[in-house]
Each structure stands twice: as structure tokens, then as C-alpha cells.
Amino acid sequence: MLTKRIIPCLDIKESRVVKGVKFLGLKDAGDPVEVAKIYDRQQADELVFLDITASFENRKTLIGLVEEIAQNIYMPFTVGGGIRDLEDIRDLLNAGADKVSINTAAVKFPGLISDASRKFGSQCIVVAIDAKKVTSHPKTTLGASKPEITSWQVYINGGRTPTGLDAIDWAKKAAGSGAGEILLTSMDYDGTKDGYDLLLTKSIAGAVTIPIIASGGAGKPEHFYDVFTQAGADAGLAASIFHYQELSVRQVKEYLLQKGVAVRL
Amino acid sequence: MIAIVDYGMGNIHSVRKAIESMGARTLVAFGPSDIEACDKVVLPGVGAFDDAMEELEKKGLAAALAGHIKARKIFLGICLGMQLLFEGSQEAKIKKGLSFLKGSVKKFETAGRIKVPHMGWNQLEKVTRECPLMKDVEDNSFVYFCHSYYADPVDKSITAASTDYGIDFTSVIWQDNIYGVQFHPEKSQEAGLKILKNFVNL
Numbered sequence: 001m002l003t004k005r006i007i008p009c010l011d012i013k014e015s016r017v018v019k020g021v022k023f024l025g026l027k028d029a030g031d032p033v034e035v036a037k038i039y040d041r042q043q044a045d046e047l048v049f050l051d052i053t054a055s056f057e058n059r060k061t062l063i064g065l066v067e068e069i070a071q072n073i074y075m076p077f078t079v080g081g082g083i084r085d086l087e088d089i090r091d092l093l094n095a096g097a098d099k100v101s102i103n104t105a106a107v108k109f110p111g112l113i114s115d116a117s118r119k120f121g122s123q124c125i126v127v128a129i130d131a132k133k134v135t136s137h138p139k140t141t142l143g144a145s146k147p148e149i150t151s152w153q154v155y156i157n158g159g160r161t162p163t164g165l166d167a168i169d170w171a172k173k174a175a176g177s178g179a180g181e182i183l184l185t186s187m188d189y190d191g192t193k194d195g196y197d198l199l200l201t202k203s204i205a206g207a208v209t210i211p212i213i214a215s216g217g218a219g220k221p222e223h224f225y226d227v228f229t230q231a232g233a234d235a236g237l238a239a240s241i242f243h244y245q246e247l248s249v250r251q252v253k254e255y256l257l258q259k260g261v262a263v264r265l
Numbered sequence: 266m267i268a269i270v271d272y273g274m275g276n277i278h279s280v281r282k283a284i285e286s287m288g289a290r291t292l293v294a295f296g297p298s299d300i301e302a303c304d305k306v307v308l309p310g311v312g313a314f315d316d317a318m319e320e321l322e323k324k325g326l327a328a329a330l331a332g333h334i335k336a337r338k339i340f341l342g343i344c345l346g347m348q349l350l351f352e353g354s355q356e357a358k359i360k361k362g363l364s365f366l367k368g369s370v371k372k373f374e375t376a377g378r379i380k381v382p383h384m385g386w387n388q389l390e391k392v393t394r395e396c397p398l399m400k401d402v403e404d405n406s407f408v409y410f411c412h413s414y415y416a417d418p419v420d421k422s423i424t425a426a427s428t429d430y431g432i433d434f435t436s437v438i439w440q441d442n443i444y445g446v447q448f449h450p451e452k453s454q455e456a457g458l459k460i461l462k463n464f465v466n467l
Binding site for chain 1: 316382387
């Protein structure tokens with residue numbers, strides 16, 4: 001049986017692992033190579049490595065660091081940050097990445113996902129979506145309130161730039177263009193440790209047939225259980241709880257297994 | 266010496282690094298002479314079937330691989346490298362496969378509420394005990410998959426392990442000197458490294 005995946009995420013800035021709250025206030029959380037090795041030993045199912053400032057500062061991802069991490073682990077590895085074109089993707093795959101995560105460029109250059117998935121295969125093209133909740137309160141003509149409507153807007157450039165795109169529409173379009181997976185981050189829940197945004201995750205998971213990695217808000221093992229059993233996520237990503245050793249990957253998996261969720265242990 | 270074929274279809278370094286960690290010597294093969302120089306060949310690969318075949322043909326590698334197999338030397342295909350062994354693929358619009366094995370490559374149907382690509386850790390079942398590549402690899406071992414297509418051999422007896430994903434599909438093939446794995450042993454920690462060690466020891 002295919003198991004649910006637990007994925008530690010290494011947000012990288014200036015060659016260090018960092019973690020912020022709601023995309024701001026970054027704190028140092030260690031040397032990426034050492035952190036990657038720890039997760040390899042803990043039997044994490046995958047690693048995600050995001051060079052979080054690359055896109056904004058128009059830098060290319062730190063290929064050398066990717067090479068070094070890949071040299072030290074025997075597990076699948078996704079890299080994102082600053083990817084603009086097919087050349088960038090090829091460089092990262094050649095440096096040791098198994099998949100690439102594309103965020104800003106996927107929005108800016110509409111042909112990139114389809115070109116990349118045709119060239120390298122859907123299975124290595126992850127589209128990362130940073131989504132923020134929008135609540136609208138439609139009024140009837142008589143001024144009475146209708147029930148509020150929740151939707152999510154897509155942000156790019158590391159959460160700095162709103163795009164006007166609806167997250168569900170964008171996810172469908174990305175999947176239709178050949179994305180192999182969606183890395184879905186709730187900007188509202190990111191770093192809060194209050195749990196994943198179940199409604200957002202469920203809405204996106206229900207709209208596409210490719211796997212969804214839920215991200216943003218994991219604080220305890222129950223949160224992984226909820227996002228797997230209630231929201232249809234295929235993988236749960238977390239950074240801060242793992243980096244600061246509040247919880248190990250193994251503890252999360254043991255909890256899930258005991259609750260009847262299929263995980264690899 | 267083990268040749269690892271580099272035909273521009275994704276990262277070959279992980280496979281190379283994993284095999285070298287078993288103490289084996291490797292050579293990155295760009296052309297036919299590299300393949301001729303080696304007694305074992307690994308064909309890795311991610312990406313599209315047509316592009317892969319085009320590269321293999323353009324570089325003269327397809328013919329060299331045929332020669333390698335005909336000389337009864339050991340061959341291991343990984344992921345797309347396994348699929349290319351067959352006659353064709355639903356993914357392919359133009360190209361035929363290497364056709365060393367009878368059968369075709371099919372796409373997973375999403376209708377059964379499975380998600381495609383099949384991505385993540387799944388188990389090896391009904392492992393053929395006699396298969397030297399699978400020595401000491403237990404049933405239900407976890408390995409890492411990342412694919413949308415799977416090989417469907419005509420001769421079911423060449424299936425050396427299967428995996429359940431909506432259907433039971435062939436995750437390991439073995440016919441004489443030809444081996445293929447649909448998963449990524451180089452990314453599959455314990456079980457994967459065991460399989461690569463078996464390959465090195467063949």
C-alpha cells in the first residue's frame with residue numbers, strides 16, 4: 001500500500017536553514033547538510049529544500065549546496081527557489097535533485113510547467129502554491145448578508161506579491177499543464193503550529209488528481225492525522241517542529257500508525 | 266566496471282554514488298564505446314519516453330545496449346530505464362522502445378480514485394525468491410516510486426515483484442541477464458541499497 005509521507009522542509013537563506021512565522025521573522029535553524037543527514041537517519045520519506053530568497057532576489061539556487069546535500073542522503077529530494085527556465089531545472093536535476101518545485105516562474109511563464117513536464121516528466125515537476133485566505137461577504141440587493149464565501153488567493157515571490165489568481169483554479173491549471181504534484185502552503189497557518197488549513201487542503205485535493213503535499217501549520221502529530229484523514233493530503237510537510245526537535249519524524253509516524261494510517265516505519 | 270548511461274535524462278549521480286558506495290567502480294557512459302568497455306550497464310532515467318529514445322538512438326546508445334544484451338552481459342534499467350526495455354508506451358507519440366522484452370508501458374487510470382503520478386513509498390510483493398537481484402529482500406519491503414506509467418510484460422513470469430497501486434503492477438522484472446526496477450533503489454534507503462548491492466555482486 002502506498003503510504004502517507006512525512007516531509008521535513010529545509011527553508012534555506014544564505015546557505016543556512018531558517019524558519020519564520022507567516023513568512024516573516026526568520027530564525028536560524030542549522031547547517032543544511034547536517035539537518036539533511038539527521039532526517040535521513042530518522043527515515044523521513046523525502047526532503048524539500050527551498051531557497052526561499054532566491055526568487056525575490058533574482059538569484060539562482062545554490063547548486064553547490066544541493067550537490068553537497070545529495071551526496072549525503074539516500075532519499076528523494078525536492079529543490080525549489082529561483083527556478084526560471086528549463087536550464088535551471090536541468091541544472092538542479094543534474095546536481096542531485098529528484099524533483100524541482102516551481103512557484104513564481106510557474107505563474108509568470110505559463111508555458112514553463114508544460115514544457116518542463118514534457119521534457120523531464122511530470123513526476124519531477126512540483127508546483128508550489130502559496131495561498132492566502134480571502135473572505136468575501138456578498139450582500140443581496142436588499143442589504144441582507146448572504147453566507148460568507150471563502151476562497152484563497154495565490155501569492156508569489158516568497159509570499160510578497162498577490163497575483164489575483166484563485167488557488168483552486170490555479171491548481172487545476174497547473175495539474176492540467178503536467179505538474180506531477182502540488183506543494184500547497186497556507187500562508188495564514190504557516191509557522192503557527194495550529195494545524196494545517198484543512199479546508200484549503202481539502203478544496204485543492206478535491207479539485208485535482210495529482211498528489212498534494214500539505215504545508216503550513218503542523219504543530220503536533222494530530223495535525224498530520226487530520227490532514228491525511230480529513231483533507232485528502234498525500235504528504236505532510238513541516239519545518240519548525242522538526243528543526244527545533246520538538247518532535248521527530250519517527251514520533252509522528254508512530255502516532256499515525258497507531259491511529260491506523262499507513263506510513264513507512 | 267559498471268557503465269551508468271548518461272543520455273541527458275535526469276540525474277545519474279545518485280545512482281552512481283550509491284553503486285560506488287558498495288565498492289564498485291563505475292564509468293559514466295556517453296557513447297557506444299563506453300558501454301562496450303563494461304560488463305554491466307545501468308540505464309537510469311526520468312522524463313519522457315520519446316525524448317529518451319531519441320537521445321539513445323542519436324548517440325548510438327540504443328544499438329550499443331542491444332549489443333550488450335546480446336552478449337549476455339548484465340543490464341539494469343531503473344524507472345524510465347526499465348520502461349524503455351519494452352516495445353512501446355502509451356506515453357510515446359513517435360518512438361518505439363528498445364524492444365528487448367515483449368510488452369508495453371501503460372498509464373495508471375485515475376478513475377479508481379488513485380492519484381497519478383504514483384509517488385511515494387510503496388511495498389514489493391510476491392518477490393521471486395530465485396531472482397538474484399532480490400536476494401534477502403523481503404516481501405513488503407518499502408521502496409520509493411515516482412512514475413505515471415508502468416510496464417506490462419506479455420510474459421508474466423518475468424515479473425520478479427509486484428506492487429499494489431489500484432492494480433497489481435510489475436515493479437521488478439527479471440529475464441536472464443536483464444533486470445529492471447520501476448522504483449528508485451538509489452532513493453530507497455535500506456531495501457534499495459540491498460538491491461544495488463545484489464546488482465554489484467551479480
